[in-house]
Amino acid sequence: MGVDKIKETEPLAKRIHVMTDADLDWSFENGNSRAKYRLNTPNQNWGYTCYVDPFPCYSMDRDLVECIAEQVERNFPVPFKPSYFILAHEFDDRCNGMASYNHIYLDGADRPMPIDPIIVFSGKRIPIHPGMQRYLIAHEYGHVVDYNITYMRKEEINAMDEEYAKMRGLSLDQKMGGRKWHTNIGEIMVNDFRVLFGNFEPEFWPHPVDHPNNSAVVKKFWDEMHAKYAKDTFPPWMDKDEKK
Numbered sequence: 023m024g025v026d027k028i029k030e031t032e033p034l035a036k037r038i039h040v041m042t043d044a045d046l047d048w049s050f051e052n053g054n055s056r057a058k059y060r061l062n063t064p065n066q067n068w069g070y071t072c073y074v075d076p077f078p079c080y081s082m083d084r085d086l087v088e089c090i091a092e093q094v095e096r097n098f099p100v101p102f103k104p105s106y107f108i109l110a111h112e113f114d115d116r117c118n119g120m121a122s123y124n125h126i127y128l129d130g131a132d133r134p135m136p137i138d139p140i141i142v143f144s145g146k147r148i149p150i151h152p153g154m155q156r157y158l159i160a161h162e163y164g165h166v167v168d169y170n171i172t173y174m175r176k177e178e179i180n181a182m183d184e185e186y187a188k189m190r191g192l193s194l195d196q197k198m199g200g201r202k203w204h205t206n207i208g209e210i211m212v213n214d215f216r217v218l219f220g221n222f223e224p225e226f227w228p229h230p231v232d233h234p235n236n237s238a239v240v241k242k243f244w245d246e247m248h249a250k251y252a253k254d255t256f257p258p259w260m261d262k263d264e265k266k
């Protein structure tokens with residue numbers, strides 16, 4: 023079942039959710055009783071399930087999340103803004119954070135389905151260095167920018183990857199998994215974003231390509247993206263009723 027119209031976007035402070043032990047869901051699920059969080063984005067009637075290790079952890083700093091998110095949302099505004107979730111436990115896969123989205127199923131809509139993006143920050147067993155946090159917040163928002171641009175171009179997810187690899191002089195590599203992260207084109211794309219739209223932790227550059235601060239080609243590409251897509255108004259093909 024879908025929704026009639028998209029909900030009005032909440033201000034940033036209301037889109038940041040701090041999860042605690044009390045939010046852990048221990049329900050049985052097809053014989054699997056792993057601890058998990060159920061994360062709800064505003065336009066969904068079903069939750070995003072995030073499996074975690076229940077070992078007690080340190081969380082990302084809520085105020086730092088707001089501070090950095092405010093900057094990146096201003097530097098590159100998007101119509102479909104993320105909900106941010108700060109977890110008190112670590113992802114099962116030990117990654118630091120993730121971005122994703124749910125489609126918003128508009129009843130009767132005949133056009134690309136709008137998106138409801140989500141950013142989730144994992145807890146960690148050791149307190150998380152503020153530089154790591156600044157990096158991660160800007161990085162994950164970069165994925166949300168990618169989703170929004172893709173949507174506004176009426177393309178499928180990962181559509182920009184091929185174009186991006188070409189611009190970066192790389193052969194397309196979308197592989198993900200152990201030691202494949204640093205060559206994944208989507209991760210290179212959003213780390214370019216992270217540096218060019220706020221210069222967050224620029225010395226952290228784990229990729230086998232030029233640093234974006236030294237690349238006129240990458241800067242030009244993102245200047246063009248910014249000129250075309252950095253706006254928080256809904257795309258013109260969505261009719262008036264759906265804009266709220």
Ligand SMILES: [Zn+2]
Nearest residue numbers: 161165209212
């Ligand atoms: Zn990433």
